[in-house]
Amino acid sequence: MFAIDLGDGAELRPLEPWQAGEFLEHMDRAREYVDPWIPWASRSTDAASAAATLQRYADLAARDAGRIYGIWLAGTLVGGVMFVSFSTRTGACEVGCWLEPAGTGRGLITRAVRLLVNWALAERGLYRVEWRCRPDNAASSNVARRLGMTLEGTLRGEFAYGGTRHDTQVWAVTAPEWAAKRWS
Secondary structure, eight states: OOOEEEETTEEEEEOOGGGHHHHHHHHHHHHHHHTTTOGGGGGOOSHHHHHHHHHHHHHHHHTTSOEEEEEEETTEEEEEEEEEEEETTTTEEEEEEEEOGGGTTSSHHHHHHHHHHHIIIIISOOSEEEEEEOTTOHHHHHHHHHTTOEEEEEEEEEEEETTEEEEEEEEEEEHHHHHHTTOO
16 A cells, blocks of 8 residues: 655555544544534444445545545544545546544645645646635635635535534635646
8 A cells, every 4th residue: 555654754545445443443533523524424433334434435436536545643543635526527626634633733634635636636637626614614724725725705505514504615726726836
């Protein structure tokens, strides 16, 4: 399996169904911090449901329609990044992330997402990468800002959580904008 060094003892690696036990242990530590933002966090509560979450992404990867990667810090899974959607047909994808408190404040998400964005735009030739988050998720919108994404708008009441509808911000960067930043 490949691993990409994120610095500071952290690695980015594929997260696969056979790792469901480790993923579940991580979700048990992270759930209260992740659940309001990532819909599958509250659904990954036992070995079968954790495996199903990871299998869903394995199936997406097999269709070249999405992927999921874990972030390990000193050998412990502390979060991850994913292509929520990925379409070579439309030239667009959406990236996302999650992180438990043990991994925060280290720039791990920004470094990992930068790798995904660069791969999508520079290697795969997509035109656009989107980042969606609730306006009250300051950590998430700060990542989009650090990556040089533009806030394009807010989808009102688009995300249902806990019996309440929440707005969703849409941030994006295009291939020409990314290339101008010289991160590719």
